[in-house]
Amino acid sequence: MSLLHTPITLRDVEFRNRAWVSPMCQYSSHEGLPTDWHLVHLGARATGGAGCVIVEATAVTPEGRISPDDSGIWSDEHARAFERITRFLSEHGAVPGIQIAHAGRKASNAAPWLGGAALGPEQRGWQPVGPSAVAYDEGWHVPSELSEDGIGAVVAAFAEAARRSHDAGFRLLEIHAAHGYLLHEFMSPLANLRTDGYGGDFAGRVRLTLEVVEAVRAAWPAELPLAVRLSASDWVEGGWTPGESVELARLLGPLGVDLVDCSSGGLSPDQQIALGPGYQVPFAAAIRRDAGIATGAVGLICEPQHAEAILQAGEADVVLLGRESLRDPSWPLRAAAVLGEASGDWPPQYERAKPRIPAPAR
Numbered sequence: 001m002s003l004l005h006t007p008i009t010l011r012d013v014e015f016r017n018r019a020w021v022s023p024m025c026q027y028s029s030h031e032g033l034p035t036d037w038h039l040v041h042l043g044a045r046a047t048g049g050a051g052c053v054i055v056e057a058t059a060v061t062p063e064g065r066i067s068p069d070d071s072g073i074w075s076d077e078h079a080r081a082f083e084r085i086t087r088f089l090s091e092h093g094a095v096p097g098i099q100i101a102h103a104g105r106k107a108s109n110a111a112p113w114l115g116g117a118a119l120g121p122e123q124r125g126w127q128p129v130g131p132s133a134v135a136y137d138e139g140w141h142v143p144s145e146l147s148e149d150g151i152g153a154v155v156a157a158f159a160e161a162a163r164r165s166h167d168a169g170f171r172l173l174e175i176h177a178a179h180g181y182l183l184h185e186f187m188s189p190l191a192n193l194r195t196d197g198y199g200g201d202f203a204g205r206v207r208l209t210l211e212v213v214e215a216v217r218a219a220w221p222a223e224l225p226l227a228v229r230l231s232a233s234d235w236v237e238g239g240w241t242p243g244e245s246v247e248l249a250r251l252l253g254p255l256g257v258d259l260v261d262c263s264s265g266g267l268s269p270d271q272q273i274a275l276g277p278g279y280q281v282p283f284a285a286a287i288r289r290d291a292g293i294a295t296g297a298v299g300l301i302c303e304p305q306h307a308e309a310i311l312q313a314g315e316a317d318v319v320l321l322g323r324e325s326l327r328d329p330s331w332p333l334r335a336a337a338v339l340g341e342a343s344g345d346w347p348p349q350y351e352r353a354k355p356r357i358p359a360p361a362r
Helices: 036-047 077-091 148-167 184-186 207-219 243-253 280-289 304-312 323-326 331-338 346-352
Strands: 008-010 014-015 020-021 052-059 094-103 174-176 226-231 259-261 295-298 318-319
Touching: 008 148, 020 331, 036 052, 036 077, 052 077, 052 280, 077 094, 077 148, 077 280, 094 148, 148 174, 148 207, 174 184, 174 207, 184 207, 207 226, 207 243, 243 259, 243 280, 259 280, 280 295, 304 318, 318 323
Parallel strands: 020 052, 020 318, 052 094, 094 174, 174 226, 226 259, 259 295, 295 318
Antiparallel strands: 008 014
């Protein structure tokens, strides 16, 4: 059996394979509530054979949304609205996961296909918050600097979101500390100019992330796995570095984090990213090797053979599919055939389309 289609167990949860669907914003919620779009979008990836399907960045407060149409889980009503989705994912063999998030200074913007511009109150917008009163870019909102009381409220909101996520039926929880959103903003010296205990040196800048992890781990059942998504590099001189990501990952494991989902960028419009197939895999490999924690690799991993090679080389423990999953919801099933697997969790309704695997030569 290929490693890609070998089950993996984190805590008490077994994932049927290591091809997972990355959280991807759909900008299709109503007041934070999932819609039929989410059921169909996420459900298709479960019937397509993914080992885990992770719901997009889901805001822990209304002000933590990227756009007014983003997913949220700041009330029990939101948790109940996700129940039919988690039930469907589970019924079709995928572990239901959710990424909980706060957009920080990158909040209150229009959906990409609506221009992505900063929104004012008359456009359903609001005043974003951040570690410092520094805008992401020209034309973006200047955030209000969070007070220590405000920081405490954010930590509490993440913990409540974890509790609600469990109530909704999710079995993997991921904390979003990447892509230039609030936790990442605190971590990077490019966005965090504070001089109190939440700024300055490495210890101050990662303090909020560690406090969120501790609070979430206490609220999230001990038998269920916890992941953290990191932007392993800002790709900007003077920003957050891969070495700091390793150092942070060393702190996350003892706090009860089971996997680091390794992405990059998103903090600054000045980023210079060297794009190419698997361009973020070295981050996952370094964190796995040097921090001794399981990792997920993501980013321009499109071919089954490439995904398998990453796992065989010990560079990551799982592979997360983003845009390739949008192009091909049944990528894990196709990958099984490409890699010569005799099976694959095909829905019986689709069995007639299952590729025939040639018998091995005798």
